Amino acid sequence: MRPATLVRLALAGSRTDTARVVLTALSALLATLAGLAALTVLAIEKPPGDAWAQSEQYHNALLREPGLRGGTAFALLMLMIPVLALAGQCARLGAPARDRRLAAIRLAGATPGQVTRLAVLETGMAALLGTLVGLGAYLVGREVLHRPDAQGRLALPTDVLPSPAAVAAVVLGLPVIAALATALMLRTVTMSPLGVSRKAARERGPGPWAGLLIGLGLASFLAVRPATYQLKGKDELLGWLVPLLFAVGALAAMIGVVIGTGWISYNCGRLLRRHARRPAALLAAGRLMADPWAGSRTFAALLAALIFGGGAAAQRAYFATKDQLDREQNRLAGVDAGADPFYLSTMNLVDAAVAVAILIATGGLIVALVEGIVARRRAYAALVATGVPRATLSRSVAWQALAPAVPAILLALTVGTMLGRGLVGEVSTGVSSTEICDATAALCDDPATREQYTRIVYAPAIQRAIAVPLEQLAWLGAGALAAVLVTVGVGLLFLRASTALDELRMT
Template sequence: MRPEVVLRLAVSGGRLDGLRIGLTAFGGLLATLLLLAAATVQAVSGTGDYTNGLLVEPGLRPGVILALMLLGLPVLSFVGQCVRVGAPARDKRLADFRMAGATPGQAQKIAAAETGAAAAVGTVVGFSVYFIGRAVLDRPAPRLLPTDVLPSWWVLLVAVVVPVGGALVAALALRRSTMSAFGVVRNRPSRPPRLLPALLFVGGTAGLAGIGLILRVLGGDWGKWWAMLIEVGFLFVALAGLVTGGASLSAAIGRRVASRASSPALLLAGRRLVADPWAASRTLVAVLAAVLVGAGALGIRAVFAADWAGQVEVARQLGTTTGPHDPFYDRAFALTQLAVWIAIVVAAGGLLVATIEQVVERRRTLAALSAQGTPAGVLARALLWQTALPLVPGVVLATIVGGVAARAVYGQSGTFEEEAGRSCVPPSGANVQTWCDESSHWTPSRTITIELHGLVPWGGLTLLAVGAIATTLLVCGLGLLVLRRAIAVGELRTAS
C-alpha cells in the first residue's frame, strides 16, 4: 500500500474521528512549543540580559531545559489517550478496509498514520504560534523571555520528531489489538506483574534514602557527574516501579473493594478495576510523574528555607548580620511549582479524554444497567470511584518518593553548624590592640550548632497531594457530562 493511499485512508472518517484528530493535533502543538522553548533556552549564550535569573545564570539553564522536557511527559500521555477516542467508529472503518483486503499490519499503519498526520498539523501550528509569540512578546532589554535568540538549525528536526513520535505512540497504544475483517477487536490481555514492580519501587526508594551512605562508600560527592547520575537512576527506578505496579495495585484494590463493597457504585468500580487493571495504571502515569517532581521541588525548597533560617540564627548569636534575603531561589521554586501544576492539569486533561472514551466505549453496557434500573447517579459515582481508588495511593506513594529524593540530596542532616573564630570587640574609645591583647577580653572559638526545623514540608506536600487528587477528579467529573446520553435506551442497539 503506497504512502499516499495510507494517508488518504487515515484522514477519512466521521465526527468522532475528526474530534480525535483535533485533540491529537492539540497535543502535537503543545509538544512542539515545549521543544522549541527548550531549544531557545539552549541557544542562550553568556549571562544574557534578562529579568529572569534562571536564564541569566548559565549553570541553571540545563535545569530549565530538563523541566521543559519533563513537561512533555503528560503531553505524550495526553496523545496516547487521544488515540482511543472514537475507537468503536474507527474499528468499524478499519474493518471495512480489512474486508477490502487490507492486512492487520496495514490497518495498524492506517491508524498510526492518522495520528502522525494530526501531530504534523499541530507541529505546523506550533511553529506559527512560536514565531508569532516571539514577535508579540519581544521587549527591549532586559527581557523576560529570550526572544532575542534563535535556536540552531537542528531545531527543524522537531518537525519530524513530533509527527513520528505521535505515530509511534499510536502504534504502541494499539499493539495489543488485532482487527478482524468483521469488526471484532481481539485484545491480547496480559496479567499485571506483581513482584518486579514492588522490587523496583522498594529498591529505588531505599537507594534514594541511603544515597549519602553510598557516596561515602564510593568516595564521591554531589559535585561529581556520576553521583548525580546514580541519584537520578534511583529516582527513575522508583518511578518505574510505581508506574508498572499500577496495574497490580489497581487489581488488588479492586478485589478488596468488590468483596467488601457497601454500595453498588463501589461494587461496579471494584469489578471494573479487576477486569481491566491496566486502564487505570496507563492513564495515571503522567499525574504520578508530575506529583513526584513537585514533591521533590517542595522538599528542596524547604531545605533551602531551613538553611537560611539557620544562617540567620547563627548571625544573631554572633551579633552580625546576614545581609538581605535573595529572592532568586524563591522565584525559581515558584516557577517550578507552576510548571508542576501545568503538568498536572495537562495530565488531568488526558484523564478527561480517557473518561469520555470509557463512557462511549461501554455505552451499551451502561445503557443495559440503566435499563435494568441502575440510577444514573450510581453509574457516575462508579466511574469516579474507578479513577479515585488507584489514584489516591499512587499519589501518596509518588509524594513519598519525591520527598525522599529531595532529602537524599539536600537534607541529610537536621542541624546547621558554623565555625565561629575568636573575636574581640573593644569599648568605644579604647585602644584596640591594647584591649584585645588581654586574653580575658577575647571570645573563645566555638562551633555553633542550630537545629533546623521544617526540613519536611508537610503542609506543602499535603496540599500538593490533595490538590492533585482534587484537580484530577474534578476534570474527570467533566467527562461524566456525556453519561446521560450514553445510557439512553437507544444505545442498546450499538455494537459495544
C-alpha cells in the same frame, strides 16, 4: 494502496475522529513549545572567563548563572511528560469506533499492514501538524518577546536559537514517537473482515515488581551525593554521571509509580469485591479487576506531576531550613543581614510549573474517563435496560476512579518526597567568624584606632534535620484529588447520554 489514498483514508472519519486529531495536534504543540524552550536555555553560550562568569544580558539568575541552566532545562523537559501522556490519552479517544472503521476497510480489501499504517499515519500527521504549528508559535513568540530594557537585559533568552539539528529532532521526533506508540497500542487489536478482536487479558493480576523500579530510582538519587564527594575534581566525569543518575532515577521512579498503579487498582478491586455490599462498589470492583492497567493509563500524567511536585516540596523545605539557619547564624554573629531569598523565589516558579502540569494532567484525566464511558456505552445501556438505576452506575464510575486514585496519589507524593530528600537530608553550617567594631564610624574607619575597638565574634556550627513538608504535600494531594473529582463530575455528564436505550442498537 497509493500514498494519496492512504492519506485520504487516514483523514476520513466522524466528529470524534476529528476531535482526536485536533487534541493530539494540540498536545504535540504544547510538547514542542516545552522542548524548544528547554533547548533554548541549553543553547545559551557560556561567556568567556572563569567557571563563575555569568551571562549578564539576562535579568533572571536562572539564565545568568551557567550552573542553574541545566536544572531549568530539566524542569522544562519534565513539563513534557504530562503533555505526552495527554497526547497518549487523546490518541485513544474514539478508539473502538476507529477500530470498526479500520475493520470495514479490511472488508474492502486492505491488508493488515495497510490498516495499521492508516492508524499510524493518522496519529503521526496529527502530531506533525501540532509540532509545525508549535515551531511557528515559538519563532513568532521569540520575535514578539524580544524586548531589551534600558540596560539591554532580556527577560527571556530570545537572543539565542537551538541548533537546526536539535529543532529538527523535536519537530520530527515527536510525530515519530506518537506513530510508534500508536503501533504499539494496536498490537493487541486485530482488524479482520469479520470485525475487531482483542487479545484476552491475562487472568492473574499485576505483580508488585514495580517496587523494584521505585527502589532503583531512589538508589540513583541517593548515589548523587556520594558520587559527588568521591569524584571531586573530576569535572568531566561528574558532567555526565550526575545528569545520568538524575535521569535514570526520575524515569525509573515515575515508571514504577505508574505501573504500580495497576497493582493498586487490581488489589482495590479485590478488596471491594470481598468487603463491599452495594451494587455500585461491586460493579466498580469487577471493572478494576478486569482492566487494572486502566488506572495506570488514566493517572500517568497526574502521577508524574505529583512526583515532581513532591520532589519540589522537599527541595523547598531544604531551602527554607537553610534560609532559617543563615538568619540564626547572622543573628548569633551580631550581623544584621538577612539570608539570600533567591532559591526560595526560584521554587515559586517550580511550584507554578507543577500547577501547570497538574492542570494539563486534569485534561488528560477528563479525556480518558469520557473515552472509557463512551467506549462502554452499550454495556452501560444494557445494565440500565435490565433495571440498574443510573445513580448506581454513577456511583460505580466514582468508585472506579477514586478507589485507585487515593492510594496512587499518596504513593506518588511519598516517592517524590523521598527522591527530594535523597539529595539533601539535613542542613549544616560551619563555624563562622565576624569582626565587629564597637566604636563610632570615625574611629572604626581610622586604621590606627580600629584594631583596639574590634572584636571577633564566632558563630557555632549548626546542624538541623529537614522537616517533612506536610502542609505543601497536603495541598498537592488535595489539588490532585480535586482534579479527579472534577473529572468524575464531567464524566457523569456523558454517562446519562451514553446510557440511553438507543445505544443498544448502535454498532
